[in-house]
Amino acid sequence: MQQNVSLKPYNTFGIDVDAEYFTALHNISQLPALSAAGITRHVLGGGSNILLTGPVKGIVIHNQLKGITVEKEDIDYMWLRAQSGELWHDVVMYAIEAGLGGIENLALIPGTVGAAPIQNIGAYGVEVKDTIETVDAWLWDEQKVQTFTNTECCFGYRDSVFKHSLKDKTLITAVVFKLSKHPVYNTSYGAISDELASLGVTEPTVKAIAHAVMNIRRSKLPDPKVIGNAGSFFKNPTIPTTQYETLLVHHPDMPHYAVSPGQVKVPAGWLIERCGWKGYKKGFIGVHARQALVLVNYGNARGVDIWQLSGEIVASVHERFGIELEREVGVW
Ligand code: FAD
Ligand code: NAP
Numbered sequence: 001m002q003q004n005v006s007l008k009p010y011n012t013f014g015i016d017v018d019a020e021y022f023t024a025l026h027n028i029s030q031l032p033a034l035s036a037a038g039i040t041r042h043v044l045g046g047g048s049n050i051l052l053t054g055p056v057k058g059i060v061i062h063n064q065l066k067g068i069t070v071e072k073e074d075i076d077y078m079w080l081r082a083q084s085g086e087l088w089h090d091v092v093m094y095a096i097e098a099g100l101g102g103i104e105n106l107a108l109i110p111g112t113v114g115a116a117p118i119q120n121i122g123a124y125g126v127e128v129k130d131t132i133e134t135v136d137a138w139l140w141d142e143q144k145v146q147t148f149t150n151t152e153c154c155f156g157y158r159d160s161v162f163k164h165s166l167k168d169k170t171l172i173t174a175v176v177f178k179l180s181k182h183p184v185y186n187t188s189y190g191a192i193s194d195e196l197a198s199l200g201v202t203e204p205t206v207k208a209i210a211h212a213v214m215n216i217r218r219s220k221l222p223d224p225k226v227i228g229n230a231g232s233f234f235k236n237p238t239i240p241t242t243q244y245e246t247l248l249v250h251h252p253d254m255p256h257y258a259v260s261p262g263q264v265k266v267p268a269g270w271l272i273e274r275c276g277w278k279g280y281k282k283g284f285i286g287v288h289a290r291q292a293l294v295l296v297n298y299g300n301a302r303g304v305d306i307w308q309l310s311g312e313i314v315a316s317v318h319e320r321f322g323i324e325l326e327r328e329v330g331v332w
Helices: 028-034 089-098 190-198 207-219 241-250 268-274 303-321
Strands: 002-006 018-025 041-044 056-063 066-073 079-084 132-139 144-149 170-180 228-232 238-240 257-260 261-267 286-287 294-297
Touching: 018 028, 066 089, 079 089, 089 170, 089 207, 190 207, 228 241, 238 241, 241 261, 268 303, 286 303
Parallel strands: 018 056, 041 056
Antiparallel strands: 002 018, 066 079, 079 170, 132 144, 132 170, 228 294, 238 261, 257 261, 286 294
């Protein structure tokens, strides 16, 4: 246990604030001692989906639970158990090397396995929920590990039970993924098929799709090692089709994607760009010049200033389009 530890190396925004106490978790046998009542606990994975707005009171538990094993297999599937401190991208690479399909479109998403179910990570037409069999989580109050089935996780768009009734009540220790030995490829995102074509790939494989996704991501997204960021700051809003049709009168080029009967998803990046924020820079804070969904730290930004900027963006999108953006990044 260390005291007054700077979290700057532990969050991809690169915000420099201290944790009152800091410890690394290498084994679940450490958990009972960390379960004492009255302590505020913060579970830290890769720090790629949090904004630190001030010194963190209590104890920050840096998840280092490691290991990937084959749980079982049959002729169609292999079930992989990954400990929650494994890097998500390493699990994707493990699956690809084994020729297993289901998570190749999720290559290069930063962060840990344990955080993946929390916001049901998604990209390029795939969500992790479609491969999750079970999630093991330590319950702080009950002091035991409980296994949650996929249904019990209540997954939604960037959402799960761990953001609601189980918020701050668990530490996810391991996830079991059911991956296919006969992958069905999802190249419906135009950018993937374009990239496969430019790579000269005519017969997709899980490896080729992952490489296409990695190329696209590297070309479009700022690398947190160079410019501090936490990926998309906002979720893409879903609005009633009737509202979308009304907006079309004044914004005929507004993009949209059907979500369910009567509901459409509108890209938040487009709304923010239309409000003039793309490329905005003030002091150390800004909105990325190539991707308006990404708020950035150009140096020594304070988390509160990034939070305030996000509020100004929410207000201007609401004023112009009547759409309320929801933040995806969590705040500590
Ligand atoms: P952290 O930021 O460390 O934690 C996030 C939250 O989860 C915190 O509240 C934390 O307390 C909690 N938590 C973490 N681990 C555990 C655990 N084991 N048990 C209980 N609670 C836990 N997301 C997408 O969905 N799709 C993308 O394509 C995508 N692209 C990104 C690109 C970039 C460049 C960046 C910086 C981020 C991107 N993200 C994306 C967001 C982020 O990578 C994911 O949300 C990721 O799952 C966060 O993992 P983490 O380990 O860094 O979580
Ligand atoms: P993009 O391809 O420019 O598209 C903009 C938005 O439109 C996306 O966010 C996506 O919504 C939606 N979209 C595009 N094509 C679609 C289709 N065929 N069907 C349904 N929806 C479609 O997006 P981008 O910013 O470069 O990101 C590419 C992918 O990586 C997206 O899936 C995005 O979510 C993911 N990503 C996520 C983060 C994060 O931090 N959460 C960061 C970077 C990238 P969806 O977001 O719902 O897919």
